[in-house]
Amino acid sequence: MRKLAEHNIPLREASITQVHSVLRDGNPLIVHTSMFANALASLANPKQQQQWVPLAEKNRIIGTYAQTEIGHGTFVRGLETTAIFDPETKEFVLHSPTITSTKWWPGGLGKTANAAIVMAQLYTQGKCYGPHPFFVQLRDFDTHHSLPGVILGEIGPRLGINSQDNGYLRFDHYRIPRTNMLMRHSQVLEDGSYVKPIHNKLSYGTMVWTRVAIVHSCSKKLACAVTIATRYSAVRHQSELVPGKPEPQILEYQTQQYKLLPHIASVFAILFSASSVLRMQRNVAASISKGNVELLPELHILSCAMKALSSQDSTQGIETCRLACGGHGYIASSGLPSLYTSTTCTITYEGENTVLLLQVARYLIKSYRAGLEGLPVLPSVMYLTAPSAMHQSPPLSNQALIEAFRISSANLVKETESRLCRQFNLEQNFHYAWNRCSVALVHCAELHSRYYMCEKFLSTVESIRASDRVRSVLQDLCRLYLIHHITLNQGHFLRSGTLSGVDLSTLEEEMYELLAKLRPQAVPLVDAFDFRDELLGSTLGAWDGRVYERLYEEAQKSPLNKTDVSKAYHKYLQPLMKSNL
Ligand SMILES: CCCCCCCC/C=C\CCCCCCCCCCCCCC(=O)SCCNC(=O)CCNC(=O)[C@H](O)C(C)(C)COP(=O)(O)OP(=O)(O)OC[C@H]1O[C@@H](n2cnc3c(N)ncnc32)[C@H](O)[C@@H]1OP(=O)(O)O
Numbered sequence: 001m002r003k004l005a006e007h008n009i010p011l012r013e014a015s016i017t018q019v020h021s022v023l024r025d026g027n028p029l030i031v032h033t034s035m036f037a038n039a040l041a042s043l044a045n046p047k048q049q050q051q052w053v054p055l056a057e058k059n060r061i062i063g064t065y066a067q068t069e070i071g072h073g074t075f076v077r078g079l080e081t082t083a084i085f086d087p088e089t090k091e092f093v094l095h096s097p098t099i100t101s102t103k104w105w106p107g108g109l110g111k112t113a114n115a116a117i118v119m120a121q122l123y124t125q126g127k128c129y130g131p132h133p134f135f136v137q138l139r140d141f142d143t144h145h146s147l148p149g150v151i152l153g154e155i156g157p158r159l160g161i162n163s164q165d166n167g168y169l170r171f172d173h174y175r176i177p178r179t180n181m182l183m184r185h186s187q188v189l190e191d192g193s194y195v196k197p198i199h200n201k202l203s204y205g206t207m208v209w210t211r212v213a214i215v216h217s218c219s220k221k222l223a224c225a226v227t228i229a230t231r232y233s234a235v236r237h238q239s240e241l242v243p244g245k246p247e248p249q250i251l252e253y254q255t256q257q258y259k260l261l262p263h264i265a266s267v268f269a270i271l272f273s274a275s276s277v278l279r280m281q282r283n284v285a286a287s288i289s290k291g292n293v294e295l296l297p298e299l300h301i302l303s304c305a306m307k308a309l310s311s312q313d314s315t316q317g318i319e320t321c322r323l324a325c326g327g328h329g330y331i332a333s334s335g336l337p338s339l340y341t342s343t344t345c346t347i348t349y350e351g352e353n354t355v356l357l358l359q360v361a362r363y364l365i366k367s368y369r370a371g372l373e374g375l376p377v378l379p380s381v382m383y384l385t386a387p388s389a390m391h392q393s394p395p396l397s398n399q400a401l402i403e404a405f406r407i408s409s410a411n412l413v414k415e416t417e418s419r420l421c422r423q424f425n426l427e428q429n430f431h432y433a434w435n436r437c438s439v440a441l442v443h444c445a446e447l448h449s450r451y452y453m454c455e456k457f458l459s460t461v462e463s464i465r466a467s468d469r470v471r472s473v474l475q476d477l478c479r480l481y482l483i484h485h486i487t488l489n490q491g492h493f494l495r496s497g498t499l500s501g502v503d504l505s506t507l508e509e510e511m512y513e514l515l516a517k518l519r520p521q522a523v524p525l526v527d528a529f530d531f532r533d534e535l536l537g538s539t540l541g542a543w544d545g546r547v548y549e550r551l552y553e554e555a556q557k558s559p560l561n562k563t564d565v566s567k568a569y570h571k572y573l574q575p576l577m578k579s580n581l
């Protein structure tokens with residue numbers, strides 16, 4: 001926080017810095033600096049911002065984002081916490097009517113936060129208007145005691161991020177002023193009348209913003225993991241590649257290159273896609289402030305797609321990096337276990353991935369149907385009904401591979417839409433039919449998202465002008481990424497007829513050549529991510545390569561090594577040894 005102040009970085013921009021990485025196993029202030037700050041910036045009106053933002057900037061108020069309940073995380077419309085407007089006192093009464101309405105999970109809620117943006121069902125004049133955001137003080141700003149009517153606690157140890165205090169929260173008819181409802185987009189007036197927003201999902205804006213931020217953070221986490229595993233693979237020598245010859249660096253093994261290089265490529269693919277979504281988000285935010293919400297659905301879908309794909313790719317990539325370090329990847333001091341546990345949660349939070357992919361699929365099906373009827377569709381999905389352009393590019397060129405992705409994705413959407421129609425004819429109910437097709441629908445969303453990511457990777461690399469040499473290395477890396485994902489999804493390309501069995505064999509050959517060609521670039525590529533050793537926090541991945549010395553030094557810090565004979569010997573082992581059991 002002192003660093004942020006020194007560099008004049010406002011709170012709402014803190015999450016784009018490395019400040020959250022200082023605490024390795026979770027930062028109890030992350031939701032304060034990200035979601036809470038963003039909710040104030042985008043959901044509060046100017047008067048409310050004047051009131052709370054300076055206090056939050058000075059950390060007088062430490063906030064969190066309390067939406068999820070024990071009973072409902074995904075289904076936001078199913079939240080049970082109520083905020084009932086009392087016109088007599090001009091207050092909202094917050095209440096948790098059931099055990100399932102207990103707020104559960106918010107980061108920092110247990111012990112750190114003294115305030116929260118609470119999502120609750122808004123009732124006024126006897127009518128429910130759905131989930132709305134409220135600014136709620138939870139603890140005394142001086143003593144930090146929880147306020148009467150507020151029940152707070154921490155939810156217990158988790159798979160990871162255990163230095164963050166994820167919490168629970170219940171309200172017992174807790175009153176807040178009317179003006180604590182975040183009123184930038186919708187309002188409740190003094191007489192209790194409701195003023196609706198220009199788009200009814202604007203109150204979900206903080207989730208959209210966070211999904212975009214998560215895409216960036218996934219590329220950073222994966223970059224850390226590939227840095228550790230690649231440097232280690234250059235230091236580690238094991239086995240014989242040629243009998244009788246010296247043990248090679250494990251990075252010489254093709255299988256090791258196959259484990260690492262596609263994930264190095266993935267860092268760039270995620271980063272370039274994140275930048276593209278971020279640009280779109282800034283445009284949409286500017287349009288919304290002028291009253292135009294036309295592009296909001298596109299941003300929602302793109303942020304769902306990229307959050308889902310990047311969290312899945314980075315989690316799998318980090319686990320592959322951990323396994324690529326053999327036994328030493330399992331030790332905490334490698335840094336890889338905590339990278340894994342602090343990344344796998346991105347698959348679940350801010351919208352569970354399957355659920356987000358189904359949102360994408362819904363958009364694809366709707367757009368496909370609209371396109372067939374000649375209705376206008378947004379640019380990113382026009383391809384679903386646009387004529388094939390496969391023949392225009394040289395066979396197996398990068399452009400041809402992107403076209404193969406596009407046509408295969410369109411083909412899968414077309415097939416799945418037909419299946420949906422058939423299922424609808426059987427079931428006579430759209431929702432049952434949808435559920436019976438949902439595995440295929442998720443595949444549609446994944447292929448569309450991969451197509452987007454591949455396209456962004458290629459177009460960004462092609463636009464590099466600063467250095468021919470850098471562009472050339474990144475072109476190889478991008479080519480590897482395209483081929484790698486084609487080989488992982490061969491079935492879709494064969495089904496759509498965009499690539500033949502012979503094409504796939506040719507591409508596979510080229511992939512093996514690329515692994516060898518890129519091998520000398522592996523260490524320079526990860527060095528270029530330019531992580532300080534302190535930030536990597538890894539015995540295996542430090543810049544100087546002193547892996548074995550660091551592992552040994554770190555072991556000396558184990559509390560069990562403070563004495564030669566541990567207390568447990570006297571307490572348990574010795575009695576056991578003497579007991580003749
Ligand atoms: C951004 C700046 C980044 C800068 C980066 C620079 C570098 C960064 C480097 C490092 C960055 C570090 C950053 C740190 C990251 C921050 C980490 C913070 C920690 C976060 C902790 C986690 C917090 C949480 O988990 S909070 C809780 C989150 N909860 C959820 O996400 C719930 C998921 N569920 C939902 O969102 C919804 O229920 C739903 C979408 C699944 C369904 O909603 P619904 O039922 O209301 O809708 P319908 O299905 O009926 O659909 C109706 C209609 O509405 C459309 N829709 C839905 N949502 C939206 C939306 N948000 N916007 C627009 N439209 C929406 C939907 O598509 C339907 O449209 P139709 O046209 O089809 O009718």
Ligand SMILES: Cc1cc2nc3c(=O)[nH]c(=O)nc-3n(C[C@H](O)[C@H](O)[C@H](O)COP(=O)(O)OP(=O)(O)OC[C@H]3O[C@@H](n4cnc5c(N)ncnc54)[C@H](O)[C@@H]3O)c2cc1C
Pocket residue numbers: 031064065066067068071072073074075104105106107161166345348349350351352354355358
């Ligand atoms: C580390 C961590 C930090 C968190 N921080 C916060 C926070 O700060 N603030 C906050 O409010 N929340 C927070 N959360 C909660 C998080 O947002 C939810 O856990 C998440 O949205 C998933 O919801 P859920 O737990 O209800 O899962 P569920 O929805 O119950 O998911 C369980 C399974 O059901 C499936 N499923 C659910 N609905 C559907 C559907 N419609 N179609 C098909 N399948 C479906 C899912 O795919 C999944 O396989 C956090 C969670 C974690 C793990």
